[in-house]
Amino acid sequence: MIRKIITTSTIAILGGLCLGASCQKAADSLSRAGSSVGIPVNTSSGNSSDVDKGIKITKAVVETANQNWNDEDIGQSVAVSLTARPGLDADTKLNDYVTSVGLIVASVTGRSDIDFTFGILNGTEANAISAPRGYIFITRGALSKMQDESELAGVLAHEIAHVVKDHGMDALRQKRGTNLLVKIAATAADNQMFDVVSEYVGDIIDIVYNPAQENDADALAVTYLKAANYDPTGLERFVSRELASAKPDLRSHPPTATRIAKLKAAAGANPTGQKNAERFKSVVTK
Amino acid sequence: MKHSWMPIALLAASAVALAAVETLPVESASVTLRVTPDIYGKAIATAPKGATLPVLERNEKFAKVASEGKEGWIRLSDLKPQKATAKAGAGPTQVAGKADDSAAGKGLGPNAEAYAKAKGGDPKKIDALIERRNKLIDTGELATFAAQGKVGRHGGK
Numbered sequence: 250m251i252r253k254i255i256t257t258s259t260i261a262i263l264g265g266l267c268l269g270a271s272c273q274k275a276a277d278s279l280s281r282a283g284s285s286v287g288i289p290v291n292t293s294s295g296n297s298s299d300v301d302k303g304i305k306i307t308k309a310v311v312e313t314a315n316q317n318w319n320d321e322d323i324g325q326s327v328a329v330s331l332t333a334r335p336g337l338d339a340d341t342k343l344n345d346y347v348t349s350v351g352l353i354v355a356s357v358t359g360r361s362d363i364d365f366t367f368g369i370l371n372g373t374e375a376n377a378i379s380a381p382r383g384y385i386f387i388t389r390g391a392l393s394k395m396q397d398e399s400e401l402a403g404v405l406a407h408e409i410a411h412v413v414k415d416h417g418m419d420a421l422r423q424k425r426g427t428n429l430l431v432k433i434a435a436t437a438a439d440n441q442m443f444d445v446v447s448e449y450v451g452d453i454i455d456i457v458y459n460p461a462q463e464n465d466a467d468a469l470a471v472t473y474l475k476a477a478n479y480d481p482t483g484l485e486r487f488v489s490r491e492l493a494s495a496k497p498d499l500r501s502h503p504p505t506a507t508r509i510a511k512l513k514a515a516a517g518a519n520p521t522g523q524k525n526a527e528r529f530k531s532v533v534t535k
Numbered sequence: 536m537k538h539s540w541m542p543i544a545l546l547a548a549s550a551v552a553l554a555a556v557e558t559l560p561v562e563s564a565s566v567t568l569r570v571t572p573d574i575y576g577k578a579i580a581t582a583p584k585g586a587t588l589p590v591l592e593r594n595e596k597f598a599k600v601a602s603e604g605k606e607g608w609i610r611l612s613d614l615k616p617q618k619a620t621a622k623a624g625a626g627p628t629q630v631a632g633k634a635d636d637s638a639a640g641k642g643l644g645p646n647a648e649a650y651a652k653a654k655g656g657d658p659k660k661i662d663a664l665i666e667r668r669n670k671l672i673d674t675g676e677l678a679t680f681a682a683q684g685k686v687g688r689h690g691g692k
Binding site for chain 2: 318321322325326328329330331332333337344345348349352353355356357361362364365366367368384398402443446447450476477478479522523525528
């Protein structure tokens, strides 16, 4: 789920942290990556007969076309879409660094069943994105605004938390109904499957997490930072600095002051842990 | 005479048990055996590419194998699945693992590949990210990175 870490408008980028006035532009750009076109999707999910019918259709499609989509397929499709727009940064050293920090944080989640994969998106806006089953991206712009490794670890930890809690798929189900995979498979029979998937991809990129999910991700992120021996104030410092000139996002992230207060409280009165500022600066050039 | 069947039955059962232990070659450049089915687990042994390892146990993504006199877990995707080689008169064929296992952790699935073809995007770029991640883990670079920065599950120690 791509979601703004920080937002300035009422339009939030789903799952990432979008900072500054470029948020709307970034949201639009990322949304286009999903290019939601195609057929309307029935969002009603309470009719059991429809569900039964859908399941029957799904089974038939799976048997004949082997098009059984799952949340990992959706996550992968989001990741692939982002390679087209906004595109991936190819800097090997920087990618190794971001991946290493991400894996360090991922290693303390207790979720070795998730193959976390990290990438860097082109663009000057500060943003981070997560997609189902562990695809996590951060923009070059966000990296350029960070001061040390613990801030990077904090932002990645926030995204990792969204994946661990499956917030993206939850948000998608909330918007589209609970029978996402049934709908995809059923639609495959009409050769419109990719249009539906494209809508889902666009949804995930644009999803707005609710404040409870954001609070949840923040709290979990600080827990991960502590477990990985990173300075647990990393996320709070980055968010505080970037939000200082930003307007509160009413739809997604919690009110700024409240959010920062909670992050500080979670970090504790006498935070310890590594910042690794020198290592960060040796790799991340402004 | 009735008792004489017992040892034969036991031998037969043992033979079946032995035959049930599959062996698979290591497909990756080298693999690290870990104490737990977890890519971040403590390393206890290694095995080179091409080494044939007995698979003692498996779950969805990991296989418990033996190497260097030790037992440990590696990713299923590090092992080369035995493909079915149906030949006339050759009897039943054995297929080790699901066909999909070979792709686990190594790249995108067919649905995402098809999506990319239909809607744009470059699956190879995501494959490259996945390969980078696996390389960092498998070569020990990640462990070195953690130790140098004093971070990780055990503070980099």
